[in-house]
Amino acid sequence: KAGVTQTPRYLIKTRGQQVTLSCSPISGHRSVSWYQQTPGQGLQFLFEYFSETQRNKGNFPGRFSGRQFSNSRSEMNVSTLELGDSALYLCASSILEGSDTQYFGPGTRLTVL
Amino acid sequence: AQSVTQLGSHVSVSEGALVLLRCNYSSSVPPYLFWYVQYPNQGLQLLLKYTTGATLVKGINGFEAEFKKSETSFHLTKPSAHMSDAAEYFCAVSSNRDDKIIFGKGTRLHILP
Numbered sequence: 001k002a003g004v005t006q007t008p009r010y011l012i013k014t015r016g017q018q019v020t021l022s023c024s025p026i027s028g029h030r031s032v033s034w035y036q037q038t039p040g041q042g043l044q045f046l047f048e049y050f051s052e053t054q055r056n057k058g059n060f061p062g063r064f065s066g067r068q069f070s071n072s073r074s075e076m077n078v079s080t081l082e083l084g085d086s087a088l089y090l091c092a093s094s095i096l097e098g099s100d101t102q103y104f105g106p107g108t109r110l111t112v113l
Numbered sequence: 114a115q116s117v118t119q120l121g122s123h124v125s126v127s128e129g130a131l132v133l134l135r136c137n138y139s140s141s142v143p144p145y146l147f148w149y150v151q152y153p154n155q156g157l158q159l160l161l162k163y164t165t166g167a168t169l170v171k172g173i174n175g176f177e178a179e180f181k182k183s184e185t186s187f188h189l190t191k192p193s194a195h196m197s198d199a200a201e202y203f204c205a206v207s208s209n210r211d212d213k214i215i216f217g218k219g220t221r222l223h224i225l226p
Contacts, residue, residue: 004156029176045204053184056213090211099196101147102214 001027004093004105012111018079021108025072025093031055032074033102034066036087046089048073050097078110086112115140117206119217127225132176132191134220136147136204139185146187147205147214150180157203163187174198 013019023039025032028066029097033056034046049068066076078085088109094100115201129183132149138144140225145164161172187204204217 035216043216044212045215048213059212092157101159102157102163104149104158105154108153 001006006089006091006102006105006108008011009106009110010109010111012113013081014113015058015081015083018077019081019110020075021089021091023074023091023093023105025075025091026103027073029093029095029103031094031097032068032072032098033055033094034074034076035090035092036060037090037107038086043090046076048097051108055097064113081112083112086110115144115206116209117204117215119202119204119220121220122218123221123223125223125225126194129193130196130197132189132198132222132223134189134202134204136178136187136189136217138204138206140160140208142205142208146178146180147175147207147208148172148187148189149203149205149216150174151201151203151219153200160189160202189213194222194224196224197226198222200214219223 007022031050034064036044048052048056052068063079068074090107092104094102109110117198118137147162148160157224161170163170163180171177176191201219201221203219205214207214
């Protein structure tokens with residue numbers, strides 16, 4: 001069974017631009033969670049989607065948004081990029097929502113210049 | 114609110130020596146506990162998890178962890194370190210099936226030859 005895939009793997013943007021990241025979960029998994037990983041803050045939870053509905057949300061500004069499609073694929077969008085948004089963005093999928101075991105993708109490395 | 118504390122952002126052990134990575138949690142209800150490993154430029158991989166039942170949990174790659182409720186701890190151990198164990202390790206907690214997973218800040222394990 002294929003693992004979680006994330007595209008693109010690397011991205012360079014400039015301040016003020018917007019970006020969309022994509023995540024394809026493991027087949028049969030209906031929950032997708034997004035995390036931001038930085039050296040200073042570690043892993044921070046962004047949001048979780050289950051069956052196209054946002055189930056949980058972390059403490060990030062409204063510039064960070066996401067959605068989930070009927071095939072469970074998910075996208076996250078960051079508008080008006082800031083330098084501090086440079087991070088590794090990880091997507092994780094699980095069969096059920098919440099505390100079910102999560103399987104992580106390799107991440108998208110976003111660099112904001 | 115739940116939280117996770119990993120003692121030591123960096124731990125160094127000699128090859129063949131015991132690995133001990135410490136994790137303490139706080140949760141007002143019985144926790145679900147996880148250990149994940151992250152190799153360079155990769156996503157997180159589940160090592161092991163505790164939900165209910167036996168308090169000593171065995172995971173992949175020879176790792177195990179013991180849930181100690183009285184100490185609110187879930188320390189990760191491996192009897193004999195191998196060079197390939199060099200990575201970053203994350204402890205995580207969740208408190209019920211509808212709650213999000215909270216990650217610790219991680220411990221980077223260095224293996225000395």
